[in-house]
Amino acid sequence: xxxxxxxxxxxxxxxxxxxxxxxxxxxxxxxxxxxxxxxxxxxxxxxxxxxxxxxxxxxxxxxxxxxxxxxxxxxxxxxxxxxxxxxxxxxxxxxxxxxxxxxxxxxxxxxxxxxxxxxxxxxxxxxxxxxxxxxxxxxxxxxxxxxxxxxxxxxxxxxxxxxxxxxxxxxxxxxxxxxxxxxxxxxxxxxxxxxxxxxxxxxxxxxxxxxxxxxxxxxxxxxxxxxxxxxxxxxxxxxxxxxxxxxxxxxxxxxxxxxxxxxxxxxxxxxxxxxxxxxxxxxxxxxxxxxxxxxxxxxxxxxxxxxxxxxxxxxxxxxxxxxxxxxxxxxxxxxxxxxxxxxxxxxxxxxxx
Amino acid sequence: xxxxxxxxxxxxxxxxxxxxxxxxxxxxxxxxxxxxxxxxxxxxxxxxxxxxxxxxxxxxxxxxxxxxxxxxxxxxxxxxxxxxxxxxxxxxxxxxxxxxxxxxxxxxxxxxxxxxxxxxxxxxxxxxxxxxxxxxxxxxxxxxxxxxxxxxxxxxxxxxxxxxxxxxxxxxxxxxxxxxxxxxxxxxxxxxxxxxxxxxxxxxxxxxxxxxxxxxxxxxxxxxxxxxxxxxxxxxxxxxxxxxxxxxxxxxx
Numbered sequence: 001x002x003x004x005x006x007x008x009x010x011x012x013x014x015x016x017x018x019x020x021x022x023x024x025x026x027x028x029x030x031x032x033x034x035x036x037x038x039x040x041x042x043x044x045x046x047x048x049x050x051x052x053x054x055x056x057x058x059x060x061x062x063x064x065x066x067x068x069x070x071x072x073x074x075x076x077x078x079x080x081x082x083x084x085x086x087x088x089x090x091x092x093x094x095x096x097x098x099x100x101x102x103x104x105x106x107x108x109x110x111x112x113x114x115x116x117x118x119x120x121x122x123x124x125x126x127x128x129x130x131x132x133x134x135x136x137x138x139x140x141x142x143x144x145x146x147x148x149x150x151x152x153x154x155x156x157x158x159x160x161x162x163x164x165x166x167x168x169x170x171x172x173x174x175x176x177x178x179x180x181x182x183x184x185x186x187x188x189x190x191x192x193x194x195x196x197x198x199x200x201x202x203x204x205x206x207x208x209x210x211x212x213x214x215x216x217x218x219x220x221x222x223x224x225x226x227x228x229x230x231x232x233x234x235x236x237x238x239x240x241x242x243x244x245x246x247x248x249x250x251x252x253x254x255x256x257x258x259x260x261x262x263x264x265x266x267x268x269x270x271x272x273x274x275x276x277x278x279x280x281x282x283x284x285x286x287x288x289x290x291x292x293x294x295x296x297x298x299x300x301x302x303x304x305x306x307x308x309x310x311x312x313x314x315x316x317x318x319x320x321x322x323x324x325x326x327x328x329x330x331x332x333x334x335x336x337x338x339x340x341x342x343x344x345x346x347x348x349x350x351x352x353x
Numbered sequence: 354x355x356x357x358x359x360x361x362x363x364x365x366x367x368x369x370x371x372x373x374x375x376x377x378x379x380x381x382x383x384x385x386x387x388x389x390x391x392x393x394x395x396x397x398x399x400x401x402x403x404x405x406x407x408x409x410x411x412x413x414x415x416x417x418x419x420x421x422x423x424x425x426x427x428x429x430x431x432x433x434x435x436x437x438x439x440x441x442x443x444x445x446x447x448x449x450x451x452x453x454x455x456x457x458x459x460x461x462x463x464x465x466x467x468x469x470x471x472x473x474x475x476x477x478x479x480x481x482x483x484x485x486x487x488x489x490x491x492x493x494x495x496x497x498x499x500x501x502x503x504x505x506x507x508x509x510x511x512x513x514x515x516x517x518x519x520x521x522x523x524x525x526x527x528x529x530x531x532x533x534x535x536x537x538x539x540x541x542x543x544x545x546x547x548x549x550x551x552x553x554x555x556x557x558x559x560x561x562x563x564x565x566x567x568x569x570x571x572x573x574x575x576x577x578x579x580x581x582x583x584x585x586x587x588x589x590x591x592x593x594x595x596x597x598x599x600x601x602x603x604x605x606x
Binding site for chain 1: 397398400401402404405409412413415417418419420422426428429430431432484486487488489490491492493494564565566567599600601605606
């Protein structure tokens with residue numbers, strides 16, 4: 001069995017359609033010829049009225065129509081379920097639920113009525129992979145603990161310096177408006193806690209980094225596409241224009257740049273500056289400290305990188321609330337878009353609404 | 354199909370668990386074999402502490418030297434952290450200008466001995482311009498002068514089974530170093546600072562200077578050194594008074 005997708009609008013290949021839909025720049029929407037197999041299949045599948053409604057709705061959702069052709073493979077026993085679910089899954093991953101929902105009636109139309117379709121899976125495709133979800137939450141917890149223990153450490157000496165050295169008796173770069181608190185019971189354990197969770201965070205980050213490289217997660221989901229790097233799009237997202245459901249299925253350019261900044265700038269920088277404060281580590285790699293201007297400079301940069309990460313977390317959480325707390329948090333826990341498996345025709349109505 | 358999957362899952366999970374467990378076993382064996390386990394390896398912070406210590410020991414196994422600085426970088430302002438001890442024994446020595454001060458070295462050594470300041474000065478004199486960085490966040494750079502602890506330990510003949518070197522002070526503190534740090538060329542029994550005798554509040558007459566660790570490992574007001582192969586019978590067995598107070602025994606970061 002093979003699945004081919006063909007753009008019906010201007011003869012563009014399907015990935016272009018996915019792109020257009022994602023960036024919400026509708027080119028044109030064409031109606032469906034009632035003689036088209038997709039319409040016939042839909043009417044046959046949903047019934048005449050429902051089918052027409054479905055086709056109309058699908059036409060509104062995607063900026064242009066797609067022809068999905070499923071050709072049964074004659075070498076295999078007709079309707080091998082593995083092959084079909086593979087095709088549906090491929091479609092689901094590549095083009096999101098809209099196209100998947102089109103694939104199901106097409107599969108039906110291809111005389112494969114007997115085949116059980118893993119429908120909940122197909123119409124509710126994975127949003128975040130297991131590795132992304134697990135590393136996300138471990139990192140979230142460790143950042144929280146690192147922040148608290150970091151505050152306990154900082155309170156012993158809430159003054160920042162530039163260069164190699166600095167002390168209370170000498171000049172400072174910044175006197176933070178915080179008290180000097182030496183005698184809090186958490187101060188010592190704060191260091192134990194800080195380094196324990198630093199290991200948790202660093203090992204999780206290494207695993208995530210390797211996964212992101214080898215699974216192409218970074219390239220596919222975080223690297224902005226070339227044509228999305230326009231000021232028009234960036235400023236549109238910065239003004240928090242509400243995305244369409246289709247757009248919301250993938251990170252927008254501002255999200256991608258922010259996540260890349262956190263993953264490839266802030267986290268490496270905070271690990272670097274942490275290590276640059278270590279007399280043992282800098283005995284091997286002295287440049288870790290000297291490049292930054294000295295051990296106290298590293299401490300100051302460590303502090304401001306923390307502030308940057310805290311600001312990111314605040315904006316990130318605010319955006320999650322704005323976009324809908326449950327609808328964004330649930331996929332990061334279960335990996336799926338929705339809490340419940342969707343039943344056959346109803347999911348189409350929901351998605352269009 | 355589901356039965357098959359379950360069985361397959363069971364087998365792979367079992368294999369992964371077995372591989373993980375044996376991997377941990379091998380790691381634990383190697384860590385023990387190569388002395389990569391710190392005394393405060395127990396409890397909830399033990400795993401992170403062991404990772405830090407083991408990683409640093411592997412990283413610095415080439416006897417790396419702590420960063421040294423130019424004379425012009427010596428701090429103009431030298432912070433003082435705590436006053437000299439008020440105990441009678443120390444006050445008496447201070448009154449006599451430390452002429453009667455003796456540093457005892459015993460334990461797993463061939464010739465237990467005591468050294469006066471003058472005795473220590475007869476060892477080759479070395480200096481280093483290094484950081485003294487407090488875990489609180491402040492730091493200064495000073496020139497430290499003294500005898501290498503390794504020279505003094507070799508002179509009394511450290512026995513091969515020795516694993517730890519303990520230090521006791523007049524202000525009732527105690528701490529220990531592993532052999533790599535005890536024999537490190539920048540580990541000094543320091544009697545001079547910035548061209549003067551060791552100032553009173555900086556550890557007179559002799560303090561420890563451990564350049565690759567944070568300030569709190571460089572004990573002031575030394576009174577006795579003991580070489581051992583176990584930590585068990587000293588204090589709470591954690592190698593130092595620090596872990597009991599919430600600070601790690603190893604302070605390389």
